[in-house]
Amino acid sequence: MSEPVQAVAERDVLDEDDGISPHLLGSVRAALAAEDRDRLLRELSDLHQSELGRLLERLTPFERTALVDFVGADFDYSALTEVDEAIRLDILQTLSSERVAQALGTLESDDAVYILEDLPEDTRNAVLEHIPFAERLRLRRALEYPAETAGRRMQTEYVAAPPYWSVAQTLDYLRSDPNLPDRFSEIFVVDPRFRLMGSVALPNLLRASTRTLIETFVDPDPQAIAAEMDQEEAARLFERYDLLSAAVVDEDGRLVGVLTIDDIVDVIQSEADEDIRLLGGVGDEELSDTVAQITRSRFSWLLINLATAILASLVIDMFDATIQQMVALAVLMPIVASMGGNAGTQTMTVAVRALATRDLTIHNAWRVVRRETTVSCLNGALFAVLIGLVASVWFSSTALGLVIAAAMIINMLAAGLAGILIPLLIDRAGADPAIASGTFVTTVTDVVGFFAFLGLATLFFT
Amino acid sequence: MSEPVQAVAERDVLDEDDGISPHLLGSVRAALAAEDRDRLLRELSDLHQSELGRLLERLTPFERTALVDFVGADFDYSALTEVDEAIRLDILQTLSSERVAQALGTLESDDAVYILEDLPEDTRNAVLEHIPFAERLRLRRALEYPAETAGRRMQTEYVAAPPYWSVAQTLDYLRSDPNLPDRFSEIFVVDPRFRLMGSVALPNLLRASTRTLIETFVDPDPQAIAAEMDQEEAARLFERYDLLSAAVVDEDGRLVGVLTIDDIVDVIQSEADEDIRLLGGVGDEELSDTVAQITRSRFSWLLINLATAILASLVIDMFDATIQQMVALAVLMPIVASMGGNAGTQTMTVAVRALATRDLTIHNAWRVVRRETTVSCLNGALFAVLIGLVASVWFSSTALGLVIAAAMIINMLAAGLAGILIPLLIDRAGADPAIASGTFVTTVTDVVGFFAFLGLATLFFT
The missing domain is CATH 1.25.60.10 (MgtE N-terminal domain-like)
Incomplete structure (x- = not known):
């Protein structure tokens, strides 16, 4: 010591x-x-x-x-x-x-x-x-x-007291009942039918004189959580109100358990993990999963990607005559698609996270869409100039430079719009935008990228 | 009430x-x-x-x-x-x-x-x-x-008591000092030089008889956090040991503040957010940032991507003669690259998160590399068959089907290896693997994808 x-x-x-x-x-x-x-x-x-x-x-x-x-x-x-x-x-x-x-x-x-x-x-x-x-x-x-849900995650051991107990009685109860949890940060106050009336934070209990009645210093408005509430929503309440624990109540307002911050930390961690994994195209896999489980779960994501990649190839196939005439198009076309894919992923990442944290709502959606469109136009213009110059010099063709510059602006704009609108629409439809946004966004930027570049080239050069 | x-x-x-x-x-x-x-x-x-x-x-x-x-x-x-x-x-x-x-x-x-x-x-x-x-x-x-760091995040208001106080003295102090924080979940016990000796959780204080001395029920081994400790590391301690608060000590072991779980929840949230944003190629931007700020921060990521896309184009350019002879190659080549990119991103996502949560360490790296390689070979083989059939039928050429199938296996294997080895190497080098892994992995899968497919085609068909 x-x-x-x-x-x-x-x-x-x-x-x-x-x-x-x-x-x-x-x-x-x-x-x-x-x-x-x-x-x-x-x-x-x-x-x-x-x-x-x-x-x-x-x-x-x-x-x-x-x-x-x-x-x-x-x-x-x-x-x-x-x-x-x-x-x-x-x-x-x-x-x-x-x-x-x-x-x-x-x-x-x-x-x-x-x-x-x-x-x-x-x-x-x-x-x-x-x-x-x-x-x-x-x-x-x-x-x-x-x-x-909160009801599934809750702990059914908690400390509850009636409002007419004195602090001394409450302390006696804490000392004598061996079944109470080791750790708790508030005492719940309940009526005879066990309906939640309020809570007392431990520091307040410690500071009160022993003869005071509980009801005189109970907080009558604690954050109570419905047992059916989704754990992610419960986690947001904990974050918003800096809670250490919260009462879980059934549909009649009766206390059935307590949610504690350590469980909520796990929920926050795993919800963020889930978003990252979904954006990366992997499902609910763990490091200890078998090779067969992992192969199977990743296969389905890759299969969807194969379908969208073939879709993009069908677009290229429409312009095979133009490519045969001018192989430079085949050399340059992945650049347009790739830049669009990256710009779209940037916007989508911001949108998916802002939706998850509720920073992006119907109220500011229009403002964010406008902002993303402006950013896309600006970066589109900058990269149009850059790639236009590179292509002109590389293939000694100003016309080719102009075509790829125009295609770049079109695809960057499509990327910005797809990056924000697709997550918003998926969210409105009630699904998790992290799941499918990535595939849809890159499908849009691949298809638009190839179509704009090869289409403009066909108009110009044939 | x-x-x-x-x-x-x-x-x-x-x-x-x-x-x-x-x-x-x-x-x-x-x-x-x-x-x-x-x-x-x-x-x-x-x-x-x-x-x-x-x-x-x-x-x-x-x-x-x-x-x-x-x-x-x-x-x-x-x-x-x-x-x-x-x-x-x-x-x-x-x-x-x-x-x-x-x-x-x-x-x-x-x-x-x-x-x-x-x-x-x-x-x-x-x-x-x-x-x-x-x-x-x-x-x-x-x-x-x-x-x-913990020192930057800590609160300097806390409750400290010497070990020779009785519970009654401690309670008197809590009742009389108006400068104590409203919320606290433990009392720190310090020696005369303010060095941390231990802590008392509030439920234990409540249960103790008022004449007991603090030193008889102090926990002598609380999780103390060095003020210089990175907040992310501190957050891991909170998660690992389910802490509600922790003492922050200076290099002499003196109590300087307290870290509380509500700050840590913000840290966990923002570290996960940071990983998601970095993987999506966006920096530290907020919804309220101006268009100019956002355009600038995204521009640098896109510029890096432009460089890697041009690199991939240079690979394609090496085979322009082959493409001219057989336009089907230009139509199909994005499929090989795209599947590799997606498979690499899957592996990379798992690796980056496992590194962040410390589930992936030097001890199990070899096992995980082996597992990822096996998964890549299996999915590579499955998609080789699929795309091989599609290409054979589409362009009525079994040889083309065989070439794309072989390229697919090679690129999926490269994707799996790059997806796990690149994050591991960046982590070993002391940087955050979330920052740069994505760009490196897709560069590898683009370059290997185009090179394998067009190279094999050149060997076969010219």
């Missing part, structure tokens, strides 16, 4: 890449090989669930099962919420339903639901049968809410 | 798109036009800072200035942390340095720093001169830490 604490980096758990340190990994492997349970427990004892999760990911499937088996009841099953789904299912299927049920009993309800929701339905039911009645009821209720 | 609270959606502040409701906007505009200060204050009174920020963004520049001016000292300046940088600077430059200094005095230190850091240096110094000495010193210290 007399020495100041060490920063986390100085513990020998993670290396500078945030991976498990070679020392720890070696020691755990040695303990496993020697079947030295004491040493293994010692190594694992001060690991946080996320570190244990990372360690599991580094072990072979065989080592993982051996470790869970060997550590037995002392294993911290919350680590399973930190590993890839494939690894989690892998570990769980080596355990009996009774063991899984016992393991879930040691977890907070949101972690238990997180693990249960990915299990095949019959395994899930078998596990639930071994969970005590009251707990099973709560888990089943959370599982009944649709995936990715 | 007898009625349960309303969910936030039922307040008439935001519409379903999370924009300011037309009713509120109209009412604020009417109050501004009528110079009705009472009505204006009534409309603004129960707005959260983020809602006020959103409202400011919907007003015209003229209305904004009028509103801030009109509301005067009652204006909630924390709303300025919620608006685009351009709007913030716009509002601030209409105010005198004294007024800005007064405004900052009403804010928490992290919000004050956030506003100060974007000001031009002379304005910033002028404002700082009007801030009381002690506060100015704290702000200057935070501003001295580099941008995007």
Whole structure:
């Protein structure tokens, strides 16, 4: 106690890449090989669930099962919420339903639901049968809410008090009830029918005199979240109002659980990840997925791209006579298409993110469309001059320079318009603009790029 | 108090798109036009800072200035942390340095720093001169830490106690000191030289008996964050250990501030945003930027793309004789390049995100490279068959089908390798792989695609 604490980096758990340190990994492997349970427990004892999760990911499937088996009841099953789904299912299927049920009993309800929701339905039911009645009821209720809603993500352990309790009574309750969660940042105030009346932030409770009644300093207007609310919408509420936790209420306003910021951080992270992956043309894949799974999921995206690429080729094929006359067109045409594709992607990226963060709405859409059009015209003009000069010099033809310059302006303008209008239309239609915008935008810029360039060349040179 | 609270959606502040409701906007505009200060204050009174920020963004520049001016000292300046940088600077430059200094005095230190850091240096110094000495010193210290570090983001208001205090003494202190922050989730325990000894989470303080000494239940090993730590690294610590707040310490282990989860949520959001924008080829632009700013920032990305597109054209130019002989090559060549570009982007997206979340490290890089290569070969083979059949039928030439099939396999393999190796190399070199990976990967797939297809065709057909 007399020495100041060490920063986390100085513990020998993670290396500078945030991976498990070679020392720890070696020691755990040695303990496993020697079947030295004491040493293994010692190594694992001060690991946080996320570190244990990372360690599991580094072990072979065989080592993982051996470790869970060997550590037995002392294993911290919350680590399973930190590993890839494939690894989690892998570990769980080596355990009996009774063991899984016992393991879930040691977890907070949101972690238990997180693990249960990915299990095949019959395994899930078998596990639930071994969970005590009251707990099973709560888990089943959370599982009944649709995936990715507040009700599915919430924790059913929370602290609630009636408004007529004094601070002293509330503190007594906190000290005496062993079933309360370890971590909470507010106390919910409920009426006799358990309808939410308000909340008390812990700092306010600490500052109040012990004889004060709860109702005198309750915040009557906390952010309550409907259990059916989409987790992404709930995350926006947390961000907007800087919440640490929020009550989850059913359709009658009754308190059913609490959403905490750590779950919301995961939601924010995974929603941003989802946007990046969708824009990059990859689906919901994880690093631990098998080659077959990945090949299949990427195949469908590439198949759509093949169709649009063939569409662009059909456009080129319309002008095969012109190309035969003037091969320079074949040399230059990818430049027009590529510049349009990049400019369109720029605009689309801004639009997709602004839609996701709700910075782009119907109210400012017109202003943004106008702005993107102006930017496209300006950059179109600049690059028209540049590529016009390059083409004139390269192929010693001013006419060719003028044709490619004109095609560039047309395609950059098309890129700007497609980049903003396509995401807006997809959003209006109720779909996620990150999914399909990219394909549509590059299809437009390929088709317009080839058509404008080869079409103008045909008019000019034949 | 007898009625349960309303969910936030039922307040008439935001519409379903999370924009300011037309009713509120109209009412604020009417109050501004009528110079009705009472009505204006009534409309603004129960707005959260983020809602006020959103409202400011919907007003015209003229209305904004009028509103801030009109509301005067009652204006909630924390709303300025919620608006685009351009709007913030716009509002601030209409105010005198004294007024800005007064405004900052009403804010928490992290919000004050956030506003100060974007000001031009002379304005910033002028404002700082009007801030009381002690506060100015704290702000200057935070501003001295580099941008995007924990020291820059931290709040300098926190609750600290010595280890020999009893719980009762600590509670007395909390009740009596008016300068403590409104919101905090832990109390830091420090030695006489203010070195961090540990922390006490509020639920533990609430549960302890009032005569207990703080030192008996302090957590001696909290996650302490060095003031120089990059905010992104700090965010990872918060995520990994599910923190609500963390002590920020200087190089001597002395407590200098606290980082809270709401700041970290903003960091996580903006780092993910940055990755998406970089992958989409747009820099640090905001919806409120001017057309000139946006055109300039996008121009440089497009210029790089122009260079790589010309490089690809030079490759095509090498085979102009072959194309002249067989125009079908010009028609088909974009398909090979486009499929490679898409497959490379898929792999690159996965790699860039896995590097950002530290799921991809030196330890599993080899496994991931092998996996990506296998996926590329499989999808390459599948699409080789598909496009081979299409080309054979379209141009009635089995030889052409075989050539494009072979080129497709080669380019898909190149795409997979480039998609994983380029981000890994950029990361090893210490740069952000999101910045340049896209350009390099599509350059590789364009060059390899055109070269393989036209080169094989030249070998076969001439």
